[in-house]
Amino acid sequence: MTIEKSAVAGTLESSDAMVTVEPSKNGIELELSSSVMNQYGRQIKAVVLETLDRLEVKNCKVTVVDKGALDCTIKARVECAVFRSCDKADKNIPWGGAVR
């Protein structure tokens, strides 16, 4: 998928993460901050990159502000932000396909 405009998903509530995606031409640029950085920073990074890879996003500036979200939440927030960035979040979401 291609990031057409900047989009946000998630909140700054405890146990959630706010994910912002923006168009880019330089591959994947990740900016991550987390309340559990020392213990889970690497896992969060891996989950974000895997999710973008699964959605076939090649170029994207992604900013994650994590407040202790579980992996499933982080995946969902990344997916939602990407779909919103190309106006595909309203209908025909590929449940069980690219989104799982």
Added chain:
Amino acid sequence: MINAVGRNIPDYLLKDGKEVYQGKQYMDGKYIQKAAPRTVRYEKPVETKVVASIVDALKKCGAKSGMTFSFHHHLRNGDYVANMVMEAAIRELGLDNLTIAASSLGDANDPIADYIEEGKVVGIQTSGIRGRMGDVVSQGKLKTPAIIRSHGGRPRAIEAGEVHIDIAFIAAPTSDCQGNCRGIGGKSNCGSMGYAMTDAKYADKVVVVTDCLVDFPNYPASVEAIDVDAVVVVESIGNPKKIASAAARISKNPRDLMMAENVAKVIASTPYFKEGFSFQTGVGGPSLAANLFLEKFMDERQIKMGWAIGGICGPMVELLKKGKVGKVIDVQDFDLDAVNSINQTPNHFEMSASQYANPANKGAFVNSLDFVVLAALEIDTGFNVNVLTGSDGVLRGAPGGHPDTAAGSKCCIIVTPLIRGRMATVCKNVVTVTTPGDCVDVLVTDYGIAVNPLRPDLIKCLDDAGIPHVTIESLQEKAYSLVGTPDDLQWEDKVVAVLEARDGTILDVVRQIKPFKL
């Protein structure tokens, strides 16, 4: 050297007779030589000890660089006194090389972090450290490692002369002109002044700082005029709104209530739950709620609590007023209900930190305690508890009376949710051991109960009462299955804090955390 809780204590810390932790009651029966202070005689009657300012009090007491000043934390997050004194000593008198020996330090003491960064404060000895002070100490900015002691370990160390207090500062809600202090009757009341008592007896000089001067004699006194050199009257010793909260409310969170009910069930299953039993609880959500369910079991069995100790708050005062507990003995007050009750409600008494928890006297209250219910930031599969360092390795907590009550009580119950956000409370290895696992008996979580295998008698109690329980390993595995396995924290070699066990041996050290890189 590896100690009894598996922690590697650097050899250079093991000097002057300092030993590593070797298990609870290791020091039992040993002798100590108590250290006496060098104090001045006031044989000639003085009309008043009131001096004009903190600076004058410091001068009168011969304050100089290199000294150790002590403070107590009954004014909690509302405290102004420690900051005022340090500002006067450093900014007005130009002193440096100072050590602070406090019963605890919190967010209210943030300005003192500046003096650490400037190298004016070079030593910290405390039972708790939070806020900016915790940050700067964790960053290795304090010249010597901070020494963290429990509420019982602190008076032990003072009495043994391991910390010598040059000047003790007593934050007093009321005082008379000779220095008789009380925690009530003023405009910034804190109730009990238990942590200040040993300081006043063992410091060379004692300065009372009050915002309410009352007629002589201010009696019964918590800190007595016979130990006081100077009295300073200031505009305000603290923010009353932050000294005592309105009233500690019992949680309505169903998860807390479920855990609290299970705590009460565990208590009721043991042989110690009988007429006249003794009890202490923390003020965290599920710990405090345990009071409520315990009362139900007491009514059912038609028994009463003999006595309760600790930091006291409203729900315990309520039980006292209802006649369901015989006596409440109080080292600190957490809310206005408790502040307004101490020495007012019959059978609500004050005690010193030494009477409360000191392992080196001839039997503190904790030694006679049946049950204690406590919280934890982390507990590992060896039942070791951490209440000091966050999951990022930064100092932000307080052992307080946790290790003392756990060691003294017949049944120590830790109650905590299995996970908090993404943090596994039940883990493989706690960041810092603040209460050793050999003192912890039962763990109650929202995903199940585990009993320390060191206590087969309690396992049988739970089995007989039909209370299901699992291994602590299975709880840890459950936690990791929910949040993932955490990466180990990465540390520098530098030790930023030494954690003393209550008996004075070294239980653990906190090292400087490495800057995190993805």
